[in-house]
Amino acid sequence: MADLSSPIASFIVAEIRRARGSAGMTQEAFGRAAGYAASHVSSVENGTRALTIDFIRGADRGLNNGGLFERMIEELGRPSWFLPWLDAERTATQLRCFQPSLIPGLLQTQDYARAVIRCDDRLSDDEVDRRLAERMSRQEVLTKKDPPHFIAVIAESVIRRAGEDFRDIMAAQIKYLISLAERPNISIHILPDEISMHVGLTGPFSLARTGHQWLAEMENQLGGTVVDQDDDVDTLLSRWETVRNEALPRRQSIELMKEVVDSWT
Structure with a gap:
């Protein structure tokens, strides 16, 4: 499930x-x-x-x-605050995500996801494996019959964050992003580093549309918040449009991702 x-x-x-x-x-x-x-x-x-x-x-x-x-x-299982979001994510017709610091969870490779989860040194190996399995399971929403249209905006700094010990994982992750971006229901846009100030700097957020209703989710260091108040959702929709308009078009984003990988070889 x-x-x-x-x-x-x-x-x-x-x-x-x-x-x-x-x-x-x-x-x-x-x-x-x-x-x-x-x-x-x-x-x-x-x-x-x-x-x-x-x-x-x-x-x-x-x-x-x-x-x-x-x-x-x-x-x-999952913290209770997150379950309404997972319900919306599973049934959504449209998904939107802005990420200034990480590859979005729905787009992560297994190796990248494991590295992210392992950043929490309080987790046991079993808990890491459990969370990894759940994250991989969530990604099935993008490949099911009649999948949602998913648009992600990712900061350029995210795809360039690769020290020597992480470069192979990051290269595989970017190649995976490129393959996903070729799917008709997935669009990935890179927000260039040259856009130094923008409204998205205040943090990541995601949006899901089910029927005629939008729901939003914001994560932070202590957990997260599901946003369902109309005024607050409208604010995040407006901010989404702002960061989306600052990002590169789909094809240019793919070319930039290819350039980043090629620069490491």
Whole structure:
């Protein structure tokens, strides 16, 4: 599943099913209390429909358990603040991302992603592997049937950040970006270093459109924030347009990435 690693999602679903049974609730009765049709409940319990944060919160309401399952997710899987974003990311028709410091997660190679995750020296090897698997799983959204249109703006300094011990990983990452940029649903634009001052310097952000609604996400050193207030989302959409307009066109961006790789050989 895109929002939780499969073992954790399966565990949470099994616990929801167990709690429903202990409460003597049929799928229909549970669905009414949680705000879902019985067929939806059945699909989640059978593993044919993704477990989402909305369903988990509905289960907590339906079982009147004080938010037990949402707390379990926060302890066992993704932090709860991130789950609404993952739901939006998985169902979006359009995705936008501005990154001034790293390659966006949806575009990272496995080696690059592992290096980024390992920057947190508090993580055990098992936790690094778990987070890496989750990040790679998220990327499936770009290759599924009817994928979203994804546009990324990446600062030029990001693709030039490669010390001697990191150059091979970075070269492979840029080649991967070039191959992704050839896909019809993916556009990658480089923001030149010569644009020294721009509104994006305040930090990275992502946008997802599901239906007629936009949702935004901003990460920071302590976690992140999902933004759903209309005024705040409108501000980020405006800032997106600003940084997008400062970036190079698609073809020029690809040529610049090729030049960077060629300069290392």
